[in-house]
Amino acid sequence: MRLTVVGTPxxxxxxxxxxxxxxxxxxxxxxxPWRDVLGGRPLTVEGMLRIDSPGEDAEANALLRGPGDAARIGGGARWYRTFLDGLDRLRPYPSFADVGDIAVMFDKRASHARLAAAGVPVPPALGPVGGYAELRERMAETGFHRVFVKPAHGSSASGVIALQAAGGRIRAQTSAARDAEGWYNSLKVRAYTDEHEIALLVDALAPDGLHVERWFPKAALAGRVFDLRVVVVAGEPTHAVARTSRAPMTNLHLGGQRGDLAAVRAAIAWDAAMDVCARAAACFPNSxxxxxxxxxxxxxxxxxxxxxxxxxxxLPNLTGLPGTSAEGRDVYDAQVAAYLRTSGEVAVQG
Incomplete structure (x- = not known):
């Protein structure tokens, strides 16, 4: 028995x-390789298909966004259109994840709306925002003095802005930085207090689409704010990481650190938290x-x-939560086990 992965070798x-x-x-x-999918080359697929990230493939990135520095910010709308075309080529094959689900998860506006419609708790959204001036107008109308501005089709917090504006003062925290070529992801969260500079960034991102939502104040753990990345496999929350940071963004590649998950479990209503995650995943039932x-x-x-x-x-070197079907297994073991359970097939070494 053999599976197929669409990804980057x-x-x-x-x-x-x-x-x-x-x-x-x-x-x-x-x-x-994603470059074969995006480039229209013939595809050979065996068994169930796992659709993975385009990853660090320079050729795939150029096909998705056009030629240029892979670290640059922008081009999300083109990336998304090309990505959807690639997903359409994969639609005929049985897959671990439904291509329609993947498409929605890569549109923050659509995924937020789907979650909200299902009653999953999400931060309130401001609605469509076409640029910095309109953003400030909508913040004034809603009374939201603190918001997160997110590229509609971004990932890894690239271009995300944590914005605070009150009493004539403004502060934006983001990993975006600017050089002579334009805005790029610096992999370092920095603060901007010059409104003109902040407006330039928002207006540079706006043509690709923005999703803006009210800032949800996070709890702190050992002096650092935190959130949870929870992996839900076949409807069951199986793996979790507490991500901590001194910045609003907790992404590990931006300087966030893994926190004490045991301390988090002891401090929060854990079962209720996992229920929220399961309900969120249930909005994508074919993944x-x-x-x-x-x-x-x-x-x-x-x-x-x-x-x-x-x-x-x-989430390398992470085993499943105690008491779950993935206890002692990593996230990939859990997904393969879920496939074998649902397929009714028996693995044979080969």
Missing amino acids: GDRRVTLFAAACARAGLAAPLVV TMVGVDLLVGVGMRGFAVAEVNAFGDL
Whole structure:
């Protein structure tokens, strides 16, 4: 028995999934490069398909956004259109994740609306915002003095702005920086207090689409704000990481650190938190894995879903939560096991 991965050869996700297949007694998965999918080349697929991240493939990135520095910010609308075309090529094949679900998860406006319609707690959204002037108008109308401005089709917090404006003062925190070529992701969260500079950034991002929502004040752990990345496999929250930071963005690649999950579990209503994550994942019922970014409110009270992630399972060296079906297994082992349970197939070494 053999599975197929659409991804980037050599990418860590692909390697970890292949290792999980080997542990389950499956043959090494066939890898179909994203550049082949996006470039219209013939595809060879065997068995169930796992659709993974385009990753660090320079050729795939150029096909998605056009030529240029991979670290640049912008081009999200083109990226999304090209990505959807690639997903359409994969639609005929049975897959771990429904291509329609993936498409919605990569549109923050659509995913927020789907979650809200299902009663999943999410931060209130401001609605469409076409630029900085309109953003400030909408903030004044709603009374939202603190908001998160997110590129509609972004990932890894690229271009995300945590914006505060009150009493004539303004402050924006973001990993975006500017050089002679334009805005790029610096991988370092910095603060801007010059309104002209902030307006330039928002207006540079706006043509690709923006999703803006009220800032949800996060709880703190050992002096650092935190949230949770929870992986839901086959409807069950199986893996979780507490991500802590001194900045509003907790992403590990932006300087966030893994926190004390045991301390978080002891401090919050854990079962209620996991229920929120399961309900969020249930909004994407045809996807075996959904990564959920869960916000925990100040005082360890209240929850809200910040993001849902189609490729949110890159959590190496993490085993499943005690008492779950994934206890002792990593996120990829859990997904392979879920496939074997639902397919009714028996793995044979080969």
